[in-house]
Amino acid sequence: MSATRPLPDEVLATLLELPDLAQSRQLLDQACAGDPDLRNEVEVLLQTQAEAERFFADGSSALALGADDLATPGLPGIGVACPLVDERIGTRIGRYQLLERIGEGGCGVVYRAEQAEPVRRQVALKVIKLGMDTKSVIARFEAERQALALMDHPNIARVLDAGATETGRPYFVMELVQGTRVSEYCDGNCLDLRVRLQLFVQICHAIQHAHQKGIIHRDIKPSNVMVTLQDGVPVPKVIDFGIAKATDGRLTDNPVLTAAEQFVGTPAYVSPEQAERSGLDIDTRSDVYSLGVLLYELLSGRTPFDGRKLAESGMERMRRTLRESDPPRPSAMVKSMPAGDLTRIAVNRNAEPARLAGQLRGDLDWIVMKALEKDRAHRYQTANGLALDVQRYLESEPVAARPPSQLYRFQKLVRRNKLVFGAAAAVVAALVIGLGAATRLYFRERAALREEGRLRAAAEASEIRETALRRQAEARERMNQAAILITQQRYVEADRLLDAMEIPPPSVEGASAFRLVGNLLAIQGRWQDAAERFAVLLKVDTLDNWNDVTLDHQLYGTELVESGELDRYQRFRREMVANFEVSTNGRADWRILKAGLLLPADPVLITALSPLATVAERDFMVVSRRAGVNDPWGSISMALWKYRCGDYSGAAELCTLCLTNKNEYPVQIQTDRMLLALADWQLGRRAQAQGELLLGRDVILDKFKNPPGLGNAHQGFWWDWVFAGILMREASALVATNPPPAFSDKPPAPP
Amino acid sequence: MSDITSALHAVGREPNQAAENLLPLVYEDLRRLAAARMAQEAAGHTLQPTALVHDAWMQLVANGDRTWQNRAHFFGAAADAMRRILIDKARRKSRLRHGGGLARLDISELDLAGTTPDDKVLLIDEALKSLELADPVQARIVVLKFFGGLSNEEVAENLGLGERTVGRQWASAKGWLFRWIRSRS
Numbered sequence: 001m002s003a004t005r006p007l008p009d010e011v012l013a014t015l016l017e018l019p020d021l022a023q024s025r026q027l028l029d030q031a032c033a034g035d036p037d038l039r040n041e042v043e044v045l046l047q048t049q050a051e052a053e054r055f056f057a058d059g060s061s062a063l064a065l066g067a068d069d070l071a072t073p074g075l076p077g078i079g080v081a082c083p084l085v086d087e088r089i090g091t092r093i094g095r096y097q098l099l100e101r102i103g104e105g106g107c108g109v110v111y112r113a114e115q116a117e118p119v120r121r122q123v124a125l126k127v128i129k130l131g132m133d134t135k136s137v138i139a140r141f142e143a144e145r146q147a148l149a150l151m152d153h154p155n156i157a158r159v160l161d162a163g164a165t166e167t168g169r170p171y172f173v174m175e176l177v178q179g180t181r182v183s184e185y186c187d188g189n190c191l192d193l194r195v196r197l198q199l200f201v202q203i204c205h206a207i208q209h210a211h212q213k214g215i216i217h218r219d220i221k222p223s224n225v226m227v228t229l230q231d232g233v234p235v236p237k238v239i240d241f242g243i244a245k246a247t248d249g250r251l252t253d254n255p256v257l258t259a260a261e262q263f264v265g266t267p268a269y270v271s272p273e274q275a276e277r278s279g280l281d282i283d284t285r286s287d288v289y290s291l292g293v294l295l296y297e298l299l300s301g302r303t304p305f306d307g308r309k310l311a312e313s314g315m316e317r318m319r320r321t322l323r324e325s326d327p328p329r330p331s332a333m334v335k336s337m338p339a340g341d342l343t344r345i346a347v348n349r350n351a352e353p354a355r356l357a358g359q360l361r362g363d364l365d366w367i368v369m370k371a372l373e374k375d376r377a378h379r380y381q382t383a384n385g386l387a388l389d390v391q392r393y394l395e396s397e398p399v400a401a402r403p404p405s406q407l408y409r410f411q412k413l414v415r416r417n418k419l420v421f422g423a424a425a426a427v428v429a430a431l432v433i434g435l436g437a438a439t440r441l442y443f444r445e446r447a448a449l450r451e452e453g454r455l456r457a458a459a460e461a462s463e464i465r466e467t468a469l470r471r472q473a474e475a476r477e478r479m480n481q482a483a484i485l486i487t488q489q490r491y492v493e494a495d496r497l498l499d500a501m502e503i504p505p506p507s508v509e510g511a512s513a514f515r516l517v518g519n520l521l522a523i524q525g526r527w528q529d530a531a532e533r534f535a536v537l538l539k540v541d542t543l544d545n546w547n548d549v550t551l552d553h554q555l556y557g558t559e560l561v562e563s564g565e566l567d568r569y570q571r572f573r574r575e576m577v578a579n580f581e582v583s584t585n586g587r588a589d590w591r592i593l594k595a596g597l598l599l600p601a602d603p604v605l606i607t608a609l610s611p612l613a614t615v616a617e618r619d620f621m622v623v624s625r626r627a628g629v630n631d632p633w634g635s636i637s638m639a640l641w642k643y644r645c646g647d648y649s650g651a652a653e654l655c656t657l658c659l660t661n662k663n664e665y666p667v668q669i670q671t672d673r674m675l676l677a678l679a680d681w682q683l684g685r686r687a688q689a690q691g692e693l694l695l696g697r698d699v700i701l702d703k704f705k706n707p708p709g710l711g712n713a714h715q716g717f718w719w720d721w722v723f724a725g726i727l728m729r730e731a732s733a734l735v736a737t738n739p740p741p742a743f744s745d746k747p748p749a750p751p
Numbered sequence: 752m753s754d755i756t757s758a759l760h761a762v763g764r765e766p767n768q769a770a771e772n773l774l775p776l777v778y779e780d781l782r783r784l785a786a787a788r789m790a791q792e793a794a795g796h797t798l799q800p801t802a803l804v805h806d807a808w809m810q811l812v813a814n815g816d817r818t819w820q821n822r823a824h825f826f827g828a829a830a831d832a833m834r835r836i837l838i839d840k841a842r843r844k845s846r847l848r849h850g851g852g853l854a855r856l857d858i859s860e861l862d863l864a865g866t867t868p869d870d871k872v873l874l875i876d877e878a879l880k881s882l883e884l885a886d887p888v889q890a891r892i893v894v895l896k897f898f899g900g901l902s903n904e905e906v907a908e909n910l911g912l913g914e915r916t917v918g919r920q921w922a923s924a925k926g927w928l929f930r931w932i933r934s935r936s
Contacts, residue, residue, distance in 0.1 A: 055932075
């Protein structure tokens with residue numbers, strides 16, 4: 001070993017100062033070159049450092065919100081200085097006399113109790129275990145009390161009251177539900193899958209009702225869904241609404257979930273976002289996830305992840321599992337069971353063991369997996385959406401859930417790693433390979449901790465968000481209904497729903513609903529209405545892939561110009577160009593060019609577009625070279641670009657080439673003709689210009705004699721034809737013959 | 752408030768004694784401010800120690816006191832006060848959780864993985880006492896950052912160190928404390 005061997009501590013100190021992984025890797029390589037022992041030592045230190053960081057993060061989370069005591073003269077505001085004394089049967093708590101102990105859950109003991117006034121009735125009284133800040137629990141309950149009072153649903157057990165026991169422990173009073181938990185009820189009565197699904201639909205409706213009142217359950221699991229018999233009919237009842245939120249100790253007391261009972265939510269049922277340390281960025285879709293787990297269990301007899309293993313693996317591991325691991329589909333879960341378990345589970349479902357997996361495979365698998373999506377934007381957006389898909393299955397209609405495609409899986413992989421690796425997931429992931437495991441772990445932890453800090457800050461603003469939840473839930477439900485109306489081809493109703501909407505929360509389902517309705521309006525010639533839908537769509541569609549987004553922009557631009565909203569078009573294209581500054585994909589760039597150059601452009605816009613046009617042109621060359629012939633749409637985009645830049649001969653050349661290339665796509669031919677007419681006229685070839693214009697004009701006008709319909713790639717889509725039409729009007733005006741009227745002047749009869 | 756200001760001025764002359772005098776004053780001030788804040792806030796709201804310290808300082812400034820030396824010492828004293836307050840609280844909570852009665856945690860009986868955040872705070876406080884002997888500067892950084900919630904920049908200003916040094920020392924102190932705790936559990 002050389003005399004200049006650096007100390008491991010020194011290497012570590014330097015490593016810790018570096019801002020990023022790539023540099024650290026380089027440094028580690030350099031510092032430890034040819035010295036595996038040193039490298040090992042440094043990696044051990046890094047490992048320890050990661051643990052230390054975690055240890056301190058846990059500690060400071062306990063401190064983060066701990067100054068309340070100061071406000072209370074004479075101490076203590078936290079917990080109560082009394083040991084765990086069981087409330088005795090027969091004693092009174094507030095207005096309630098305890099009659100019988102009926103259960104004990106993770107966070108408390110439940111009693112049957114009697115209320116004497118104002119009405120004599122039996123209730124369930126749940127005393128929360130020690131370790132909660134009573135004052136805050138009750139305050140949080142009070143905050144939600146009004147909303148809770150609004151809930152009125154046959155499948156929801158009402159929460160009636162809350163208070164503190166003499167020893168200072170919080171308690172809740174609920175409608176007494178005497179029944180069995182849903183999973184036990186189903187198994188005990190050997191209910192088959194169909195009956196289970198019917199019960200499940202009712203549970204979804206209950207949750208949906210609560211969501212529409214702005215209440216998230218946060219702890220949906222079999223023990224919170226009881227089944228009672230009313231006139232011999234099983235009725236599921238969801239209990240404990242509002243309690244999870246009120247007892248969510250994380251804000252005040254214990255942000256890191258140290259023991260199972262302090263964890264709000266139950267490991268096996270909790271959504272990935274709810275398990276995150278802040279746990280506050282949750283909305284109604286978190287309940288949709290838990291419903292998915294419940295459905296998974298009702299069908300397969302297991303939860304997607306083993307709850308005990310999750311709890312035992314520790315919080316960080318558990319979060320990672322929820323965030324990153326894909327559970328087996330229910331059918332695969334059933335198939336992988338030991339024979340004994342399978343027989344038991346099948347018998348409980350009145351099914352043959354050999355056939356159970358087959359019954360689950362396909363639609364039921366996909367319904368469950370859609371509810372369990374890691375990214376809530378890809379789940380069912382509402383509990384109703386989930387219920388409807390289950391109903392579709394029960395009625396043998398096609399379900400909305402679909403197996404994920406390869407591309408989609410890849411996107412998920414990238415998305416999943418975003419937290420760890422930052423936005424440039426793929427690049428960094430490549431760098432990580434070959435780096436020591438401890439280093440990787442350290443940086444992963446550090447990134448996670450940083451993220452956590454950010455989330456904690458966000459959490460403080462979340463109280464305000466709660467009020468917005470109700471609106472969001474409503475908006476999602478409306479989008480959901482619109483999507484369903486569309487599948488039933490009830491477009492007018494769907495449109496009416498969407499029309500009344502403010503900006504809804506981003507979601508894939510919502511985007512496709514707006515896109516469909518927008519398209520339908522467009523092919524009816526209702527350009528302005530279509531433009532309104534697309535204006536909303538562009539705001540909703542922040543999640544989808546590049547391909548759809550750019551096409552949406554092209555459509556919106558086309559609609560604005562076609563409806564004569566020229567000022568809005570100018571604004572739109574300026575914003576669009578600013579948003580798409582960084583181009584990534586040639587085909588997308590072609591669309592942006594088309595969307596941005598529907599009308600003549602000023603030099604500022606041309607300058608702003610030119611980086612994008614450069615990439616577009618390069619891609620055009622590449623694609624065309626590969627195909628052996630100029631790509632027609634690429635060529636049209638490039639010709640339009642050249643024309644708008646004043647390069648008339650360049651534009652004419654591209655169009656001429658395309659027209660001689662035996663192109664069979666009618667809309668491309670007409671578009672090329674119009675562009676050629678424009679360019680020829682500018683070049684002084686007036687007779688030729690007039691000729692091209694006349695040749696193309698009749699075909700285009702002819703196309704709009706009847707409603708064009710959505711169209712297809714071969715015949716041309718409506719937006720392609722409108723695009724050709726817009727250029728035709730420009731050419732007509734230029735050639736100074738009589739410009740034909742805009743299509744919107746004589747809208748075709750609605751279909 | 753004027754008491755604090757004069758006590759702060761005294762710090763410059765007789766550091767140790769003045770710091771001891773300062774602590775109860777800062778403590779009282781934090782207490783008053785916390786009570787006022789809690790009365791204004793909605794029920795169920797909780798106070799962040801860091802925010803409280805900064806607010807207390809802002810009140811001082813509003814009263815016309817804005818010399819650098821005072822600010823540094825105020826934050827130092829506030830961090831000490833916060834340490835005591837938070838440790839008391841963590842100890843109470845931890846005692847409840849461990850069945851009451853225990854005056855202090857017995858480190859050797861703890862399973863590190865199973866400790867609550869409050870236990871962790873107590874363990875860090877214990878370890879910090881050793882670090883105070885081994886490396887007073889690092890220990891001071893821990894008090895200011897961990898209990899006082901100061902930023903690297905504020906700590907650097909407070910101790911007259913470079914910001915990068917603070918970052919490095921803070922990381923290294925965390926490693927040291929953690930190893931100390933682990934070696935004894």
